[in-house]
Amino acid sequence: MDLNELLQQAQRLTNETKMDTELPRVERTLSQVLQATQELHSRVTQTGTNDLQAHILLGSRGVDLPKLTQKLESLSARKSFEPLNPVSDTDVEGYLKNERENAIIAVIEETNVNIFKSVDRNRMRCIYAEWGEDKERLLNALVGPNQEDFPDVHRQMVSTVLPQEALPRSRLNRIESLYAQEICAYNQFKTAYIQQSSHRPNLLTKLTQLAKEKLNDIDNQVPEMWSVLSYMANVSPLVRNSDPIKARQTGPQFVQQALAYLEQCYKQYMNTVIQKNRLVGLRGGIPNVYNTVSSFVSISFQLPQSLVGLLDISNGRPLWSLVYYSLRSGDLGAAVQFLKEGGVCPDLLKLLQHKQQQQKHQQSHQQLGDQERPHTKLEGQLKLEYNNKLRVCTDPYKKAVYAIVLACDPHEPHQEVVRTIDDFLWMQLSMLCTAERSDYHIERLSYGGLQSLILDKYGENYFNAREKTPLYFQVLVLTGQFESAIEFLARTDVNRPHAVHMAIALNELSMLGTPSSVQQPLLSADPQDPAPMRRLNLARLIIMYTKCFEQTNTNEALQYYYLLRNFKAVDGRNLMLTCICDLLVENCDDQLLLLVFGNPDPHDPWGYSGGIFAQFSNMVQDKHVLATMVGDELAQRTKFEAAIKLYFIGGQLEKALRLLCSLLTQVVHQPARQGSMREHLVDITERMNLALAKRKLDVDDHVLGTYQLLSQLMKFFDYYHAGESRLATEVLAKHRIIPDNCREVDNCVSSLKLVGADIIKVLPDVLLAAMDLIYMEYQQVKTGHGSAPHDETSQGPGQGHSDSKEELLMNLRQRAKALTNMAATLPYRMPSDTNNRLVQLEILMH
Incomplete structure (x- = not known):
């Protein structure tokens, strides 16, 4: 800094200290100032620290404490409704005063009584109305189909149409139903895509279009949230096997998308301002960024006081404001054109031209040669100029332009230029440390550092996230924190449907970071991920959302569960x-x-x-x-x-x-x-x-x-309960389930040991039924109503046909004896009632 600049600053400070009032200037020596300071300190310390703090606090707010004290002392401490003092009959003035105060008190008291009566009357009216509704409801419930039972009761007839098949009421509201229909259509379309190998469907685009067309009338901020998410996800498709978190943190495409979105929104804002001020803007020529910025600056700086402190002003338009708003709109060509017209800072112009050429190469996917690398020496000179001169520059736009182009000084707030959250985000994203800037050993802001700044340092309280939910959501999305943004939306019932479907859409594009285990919390941090990235448990989110309506809307619930197939x-x-x-x-x-x-x-x-x-x-x-x-x-x-x-x-x-x-x-x-x-x-x-x-x-x-x-035993019991004793006996004899004589007991017991436990459970009922059949046949033969069976198999092998009644009865007794012996020989614990019944029937045959 040379002497001329120092002199100019001293003169400016002198002018600022001059007062408009015509008071004489007081000039004191240092000793006089010291003495006055000591006297003031002694007076202040005598009054106490509390009075000092009170004076400082009230004085900073423009309150005159002595006048306030006088006003407080002048206030009367007399109560408004204290008893009136008695006056003599000759005191006319006192009598009139008492009458006036009595009238005021009477009006107040009467008004108070009327208010209480009105409140009580309204309360009783409400109570009687509620009682009447309850009585009407109870009487309607008592009234049967015959009106003659209650002739004085008037029923309220409500016309109802009951469906033939009553279905449970859907628990999906209008928004959830629209989302569910889109999910069903997407699943069917994706299945067709797999079968026909056609164009891959994009669920995020479909849902964004749905929000703009059908959800805008419910909440106009919902389509805006979908738009910013769709814009940020509109990048080159990621590989499905890659980790979305690592791809998002290492690739510059998400930063470029956020910058493009903020620049596009700002161009729309400038056009809106110009449309409202057409006479002042005077936009003409080709509708490009150059003309738009010129008109916007003309509108913003039309007052003379708005140009105070700005540099390089030409025709009422500050040059550096034009350059800044060109950069804010994302058009380096317009910024270069404005600098050329201004004829200042040739080094900065040369650097901007190089960046413009580099941007063209990136858009055409060409590799930079060695001669096209950033001018390290030129950037170093400009940084030195910024640190020496521009930190105290009176033009905030020039300071901001240098900081953006050189990507330096990230902690400078630029309060005169940065007025909104979008401006702040754009400024920070423009100065991020990228691969081409990694060789400069200066303080830079990384992508993870910006994310930590938004999520951890500022957080929800700074952005007032509960009342400004869309704003905080957009800030998180623009900084690449999709998982934290969706989890923040999912906390409230109103925004939970949007959050669930945003997560589904991102997951279908392989852009959502999910944990390795479905048992993780809804939002978790993986130690291997760079801070402050989080992972969203999509499976838990979908299950929590679907459990609410899977009983009433099962078809839609199954469509959501299909999304969890991977x-x-x-x-x-x-x-x-x-x-x-x-x-x-x-x-x-x-x-x-x-x-x-x-x-x-x-x-x-x-x-x-x-x-x-x-x-x-x-x-x-x-x-x-x-x-x-x-x-x-x-x-x-x-x-x-x-x-x-x-x-x-x-x-x-x-x-x-x-x-x-x-x-x-x-x-x-x-x-x-x-x-x-x-x-x-x-x-x-x-x-x-x-x-x-x-x-x-x-x-x-x-x-x-x-x-x-068991199938044969079922046939046996069917015959048994139907009274077909002969057919039932044939089923038992055919499969050798029970013995026909005592010699077959051991064989039957041995074969039963080979069958499963299911047959053993039925065996007691089989033995009782078989014994009952033998007893019935015994009674028929004994009374003469029965005869010997014609089928030889019914009496077992080795037994001859006998027409003698005694031989037939003896055969039946032998068969009954075989059943009791089998029940006693089985290595299983038979029920005591079964053994008792078998023995009783055998005894009755003797």
């Missing part, structure tokens, strides 16, 4: 199948099974057509996996009948057969009744027989033998 649950299974499995286990009715798996084929036990899986060509095979998962879960919850249906769908014949055997052991001995579980199992048994005819080799021989034996 995620893995904790146990390693497909998360989509796990979610649908939980839904089916909780509500395993026929209607839901038809919705998921389709209609069964009556001719093919394994054929199912339709269902939600028919819409997804790549999930057809997973239908069997899902059915098996649901069947296993239902079997663990002892819902065997429903589990058998699911095992049929999943093709698990052996598992279905095992459960069917377990159920048959519980009902095989019961008589057939309409609507009973035994009747349902008969239908399942017929379908099982049809399936075994085609896939008999897929079942274990031991399980198959148990099932076949």
Whole structure:
């Protein structure tokens, strides 16, 4: 700084200290000033520190404390409604004063009483109205179909139309329904894309268009949020195997997109200002950035006082404002043109021309040569000029232009230029440390540093995020923090549908950072990620959102679960199948099974057509996996009948057969009744027989033998309860379930040891039924109403046909004896009632 500049600054300071009032200037020596300071300090310390602080506080706000003290002392402490003093009869002035105050008090008291009466009257009116509604509702509930029972009661007739099939009311509101329809259409379109290899659908574009067309009337800020997210995601597609967080932090394309968005918004703002001030703007010529900036600057600096402190003013327009707004609009060509016309700072002009040429090469995807590298020496000179002169420059626009072009001094607030959050973001993004600037050893701002500044240092309180939700969301998105922005939206019920579908759309484009485990919180930080990046648990977000309406809008819920097909649950299974499995286990009715798996084929036990899986060509095979998962879960919850249906769908014949055997052991001995579980199992048994005819080799021989034996026992009990004793006896004799004489007891016991536990559970009922049949035949023969059977097999091998009555009775006694011996010989604990009944019937035959 030379002496001339120092002299000019001294003169400017002298002019600023001059006062407009005509008071005499006081000139004191240093000793006089010191003495006056000591006297003032002694007076202040005597009054106390509290008075000093009060004087300082009130004086800084323009309050005259002595005058305020006088006003407070002049106030009367007398109460307004204190008793009036008695006056004498001759005191006319006092009498009139008392009468006037009595009148005022009377009016106030009367008004107070009227207010209380009015409030009480309105309160009682409301109470009576509520009581009347309750009485009317109760009487309407008491009134039956016959009006004559209550002749004085008037019912309110409400016309209602009940549907034939009452469905639960949808829990999706209008916004959620619109989003759900778009998700369903996207899933179907994507399936067609996989089949036909056509153009890949872009869900983010579809949802952004939906927000602009149908959600703008609900909240005009929602389309703006979708627009900024769509603009930021409009970059070259990322590789699906790459990590979205690392790709976003290392690639400069997201920074360029944010700058382009902010510059485009500012150009729209300038055009809006010009349209409102056409006479002042006088925009003409070609509609480009150069003319737009010229008109905008003419409007902004039309007052003479707005040019105070600005440099290089020509025709009422400051040069550096023109250059700054050209850079703010993203047009380096306009900034170069303005600098050429101004004829100042040739070094800065040369650097801007180089950046313009470099920008053209980047747009044409050409590599820079060695001669096109940034001018290191030129930038160094300009930085030196900025540090020496421009830090105290009176023109804030010139200072901002140098800081932006040189990408230096990131902590300078530039308060005269930066007026909005968008301006602040654009300024910070323009000065970020990129690859081409990494060789300068000066203080720079990194992308992660800017993100930490927005998320951690400033945070939600600084931006008043609760009241200005769209603003904070846009700031996070423009700084590449998609996950934190979506999680912030998902905290409120109003914005949760938008947040869920934003996350879905970004995930379909492979731009959403998700954690490795679905058990992570909704927003988590991975130690391997650069700070302050977060990861959003999309699976948890979708499940939380879908659980609210999966009971009433099951079809839409399944469409959302389809989006989780690429995620893995904790146990390693497909998360989509796990979610649908939980839904089916909780509500395993026929209607839901038809919705998921389709209609069964009556001719093919394994054929199912339709269902939600028919819409997804790549999930057809997973239908069997899902059915098996649901069947296993239902079997663990002892819902065997429903589990058998699911095992049929999943093709698990052996598992279905095992459960069917377990159920048959519980009902095989019961008589057939309409609507009973035994009747349902008969239908399942017929379908099982049809399936075994085609896939008999897929079942274990031991399980198959148990099932076949239980099927024969079911026929036996059907004959038994129907009174067909001969047919029932033939079934037992054909399969050698019980012995015909004492010599066959050991063989029968040995064969029963080889069968499963399901047959042992039915054996006591089989023995009782067989003993009952023998006793009935014994009574018929003894009374002469029965005769010897004509089939030799009914008396067992080795026994001859005897017409003698005694021999036939003896044969029946031997068969009864064999049953009791078998019950006593079995290595299983038989019920005591069974043994007692068997012994009683045997005794009755002697």
